[in-house]
Amino acid sequence: MLHSEWYYTTYKNITFRVATPVHTWPWMCAPYPPAPLNTFEHFARPHTADSVYGRTRIMFVPLVQGTPEWLLWREDRFQSSEAPMIMGLSPFKTAYRLWQEKTKQVPPLPPHPGMIRGLQEEPIAREHREFQTLIETPPACLECELEGLRLGASLDGYAARPNARHLLREIKAPANPDHEAALAGFIPKKYRDQMEHQALVICTAFSCDIRDLEAEYVSWRPGHPKGEMAVVPFEPNPDRWKQLIKAYHVFQQHLDDGTEPLGDAFLAAAWVWRQANEAHDDAKFAVEQARQLIIEAMPDGVDRNEGGGVLVTRSTRVGSLNNEAIFKALQSEFSIPDERLAELKAAHRGKDTETWRITPKGDPTSPPAVLPTPATEEAAPSGWAW
Numbered sequence: 001m002l003h004s005e006w007y008y009t010t011y012k013n014i015t016f017r018v019a020t021p022v023h024t025w026p027w028m029c030a031p032y033p034p035a036p037l038n039t040f041e042h043f044a045r046p047h048t049a050d051s052v053y054g055r056t057r058i059m060f061v062p063l064v065q066g067t068p069e070w071l072l073w074r075e076d077r078f079q080s081s082e083a084p085m086i087m088g089l090s091p092f093k094t095a096y097r098l099w100q101e102k103t104k105q106v107p108p109l110p111p112h113p114g115m116i117r118g119l120q121e122e123p124i125a126r127e128h129r130e131f132q133t134l135i136e137t138p139p140a141c142l143e144c145e146l147e148g149l150r151l152g153a154s155l156d157g158y159a160a161r162p163n164a165r166h167l168l169r170e171i172k173a174p175a176n177p178d179h180e181a182a183l184a185g186f187i188p189k190k191y192r193d194q195m196e197h198q199a200l201v202i203c204t205a206f207s208c209d210i211r212d213l214e215a216e217y218v219s220w221r222p223g224h225p226k227g228e229m230a231v232v233p234f235e236p237n238p239d240r241w242k243q244l245i246k247a248y249h250v251f252q253q254h255l256d257d258g259t260e261p262l263g264d265a266f267l268a269a270a271w272v273w274r275q276a277n278e279a280h281d282d283a284k285f286a287v288e289q290a291r292q293l294i295i296e297a298m299p300d301g302v303d304r305n306e307g308g309g310v311l312v313t314r315s316t317r318v319g320s321l322n323n324e325a326i327f328k329a330l331q332s333e334f335s336i337p338d339e340r341l342a343e344l345k346a347a348h349r350g351k352d353t354e355t356w357r358i359t360p361k362g363d364p365t366s367p368p369a370v371l372p373t374p375a376t377e378e379a380a381p382s383g384w385a386w
Helices: 037-044 068-075 080-086 095-102 113-133 176-183 189-205 238-257 263-297 323-334 338-347
Strands: 004-011 014-021 048-051 054-061 140-146 149-155 157-159 166-172 213-220 229-234 304-307 310-313
Touching: 068 140, 068 149, 080 095, 080 149, 080 189, 080 238, 095 238, 113 157, 113 166, 113 213, 113 229, 140 189, 149 166, 149 189, 149 238, 166 189, 176 213, 176 229, 189 213, 189 229, 189 238, 263 310, 323 338
Parallel strands: 166 213
Antiparallel strands: 004 014, 048 054, 054 140, 140 149, 157 166, 213 229, 304 310
C-alpha cells in the first residue's frame, strides 16, 4: 500500500513541510528526478499572493488526520467538512450545532456509523484509484488565511505536480443511494460545498486559475453490483466561493459576539412556532380523549349517530398494500433482473415533492421583543441572510 512521510527542506531561510510519498520526489505523485529550483519554488513554497479574495498565506501542516493534534488544529479554523453545515446543506450537523461546539457549549458529536465506515474504507479506495491512474495522492492538511479568516482543509488525496495541474481527490464510502448517484455522474449536494472549500483553499493560496486544478469525487462502495468505484469530475464555482466566504464572515461574527447564527427573525419565528405547537399538542390530546369518550357512548350495533353538534360514522378501511413485498414476489415469480425492476419502479414513481418538516429540539429561546407576522407572497422571505 502507498504511504506518506513528511519531507522537510529549506529555501531562502524558510523551512517547507510537504507531504511526500515514500521513495518519491516531493511532488506527491509518481517518481521524478530532482526538479529545477524555480519549479519547486512555484509548487511548494508557503505562497503569499494578492488575489481577488485578499492576501493569503498557505502551508502544508505536518499532521496525521484523526490524531489529537489534528483535532486541536481544526478547532479554530473553518474546515471543508464544515462548509455544508454553515450553508445549511448537511444532513449530519446544523449550523447551530456547529456554533454550539465551537463556542464550547456542547461536546462534538461522536462519529456516526457512516463516518466510521468511511474512515475504514478511504485508504482502500485511495489505493485503488492510485493504481488506476498511477498517481499517488496521499492525505494532506492545508491551512491559509483569507480576508481575516483562518481556513483549513484535510484533503483525502492531493498531488502538487510539476508542470501539471494540481490534483484533488475527495473520497467517500457512502450508502447505496449516494453511490448510485455518483455512478450516474452526480455529486451529492451535501458534499459539493466541501469540495468548493477545498478548491478555494488550493486555488487562492497558490494563485492558480481554476483550469490549473483537477478535482474529482471518488465514491467507493465495495460489492456494489453496478460498480464498486465511481469517479465524478468536479468543476469548482468561483461564485460559490464568494458565498462561502461571506457565510464564513457572518458565522465568525456570531462566534465573536456569542449570538446564535440564524438571526433574530428566525429565532422569533421559532419561538412563535414552539408556543403554537405546544398548544396544538395539548388540543390534540384533549380531542383524542373526547373522541374515545364519544366512541364509548355509542349504542351497541349503531354505525351512525348524530347529536350535540357532531356526526359519528363507523366504517371499515381496506388495508394498505405492501409494495416492496409485491415487487419481490413478482421478481421471484417472473425472474425479473434487478436492473429491470429498478427501471420499472422509476418509470411508475410519481414526481418528487418538496416538503418542510419542523420538529421541537432543545430548549426554546426567550420571547422575542417583536413577534413576527406571516409574510405575504409579495414580501416572502428571501432565505439566508447571507
